[in-house]
Amino acid sequence: MTASVPPHNDTATPATPPLSTCELADLAREIKDWGDDLGFQQVGITDTDLTQGPGGDHEAHLNAWLDQGYQGEMGFMAKHGTKRTRPAELEPGTVRVISVRMDYLPEDMASIEVLRRPESAYVSRYALGRDYHKLMRKRLAALAKRIEERVGTIGYRAFVDSAPVMERALAQKAGLGWFGKNAMLLNPKAGSLFFLGELYTDLPLPVDAPFARDHCGSCNSCQVACPTGAIVDDGVVDARKCISYLTIELHGAIPEEHRRAMGNRIYGCDDCQLFCPFTRFANPTREDDFYPRHDLECAELLTLFAWGEQEFLDKTAGSAIRRIGYVRWLRNIAVALGNAPYSEAVEAALMARRAYPSELVREHVAWALAEQRDKAARRIATAG
C-alpha cells in the first residue's frame, strides 16, 4: 500500500466562486477529455453514497466480508471503520468522486502458455513493469491541476490502491463496469486487466449513470479456473485462499494445502481473469512503463531463484514486486520449484539454498526438495 497525494489545501488562494449547473456540466465533459489526454481509458463521476443504489449496500457487503475473516492478515482492510465506505469521512468536503481506469496488459504476453510451462515463472501481468501507483497518482494530480486552471482552487485528493477507498464500488457507480463473479470490475469492451484510481473532490459535478448490466450470465469460468477455490461465492473472494494474497500479502509461511495449487505462480495470480471470456477484449496498454523488465513475462524459475539479494533489489527498483522483499521472493520461487518436474538442476538450486539464513526460506526449500525427491522416486519406480 502506498500513500496518497496529500490533501490540497492552499489557503492563500481565494476560494472559487460557485459554478452554475451549465458550467459544471461543461466542466464534467472537459474532465473526460483531459482524462483521455492523460492516458486514462475511461473517466466517470459519481456521488459518495455507497450504502444504496443498484450496486447494493457496499458498507454492509464489506462488513460481511470482514466478519467472515476473508481479509486474513490484511489488517488495513478493517482498520479505518466507515472511512472506507464514506468518502467524506476520509476527506472532509468530498461530494464527488472522479473514477478512472487504465489498461495495463502489454502486447503479446502468451500468458496461458507460460502458466503451462512449469519451469517458467508466472508473474501477474500487472506487475511486469513499473509500479502503477505513482504513475497513476501523478496523472490524477495533473488532472486536478487542469481543473484548477479552468475553475480556480478546488479541494481534492488522489488515490490509487492506497488509502481506505472502495475503488470497485465507486467505479461501478461511476459507470465504468460491472462486478464479475470473480469480484473484478469488468468492462464489456475491455475485460478487467486495468487499474482503478480516483480523485475525491468538493466540486458538485453532475454524476454519471451507474453501470447497470451484469454480463456474466451463467458463465462461471473464473470460479472453475481459480486454482485454490478462492472465489467462495459470486463476487466474493476469500483472500486467505487467493494466490495473489498468498504470494504478495502474506508474510509468513504459505499454508501447505495451497502450495501445489500455486503451480509456477510466483507473484500474484491472473487465472480468474485469463479464463474470463471478456479478457479477449483487453486492449494493450498505451504505457511504455508497463512493459516487462528483465524478461519477467517468461523468465525461468531457476534464473530468478539464482538472483542474489542486491540483484533482486536492483532489478525490482521501481516495480511493485520490490515490496514483498527478497525473503518472500525466494519463498514463492521455492514453492514453484517444488511444483516443477524433477530435474537435477532444480534439486541442486534448492540444495544451494537449504541453509539460507531465513527460517521461512529454509522451510519452503525443504518442502520443495521433498516434492522434487518424491517425483524422482516415482519416476524411478515407474521406469522400474
Ligand code: B12
Ligand atoms: C484487498 C485487495 C485485494 C485482496 C482481496 C481481494 C478481494 N476480492 O477483496 C487480494 C490480495 C486477494 C487482491 C487480489 C487481487 N487484486 Co486487489 N485489491 C484489494 C483492495 C486494496 C481492496 C479490495 C476490497 O475492498 N475488498 C473487499 C471486497 C468486499 O470488496 P471488492 O473486492 O471491491 O468487491 C466488490 C465486488 O465484489 C462487488 N460485489 C460483488 N458481489 C456483490 C454483492 C453485493 C450484495 C454487493 C453489495 C457488492 C458486491 O462489490 C464489492 C465492494 O462492495 C483494492 C483497492 C481498493 N482500495 O479498493 C485492490 C484491487 C481490487 N485489486 C486489484 C487487482 C488488479 C487485483 C488482482 C487482479 C492482482 C493480481 N493479479 O494478483 C487480484 C484479483 C483477485 C480478485 N479476484 O479479487 C484492482 C482491481 C481492478 C479491477 N479491474 O477490478 C484494485 C481495484 C486495485 C487498483 N487500484 O486497481 N486484492
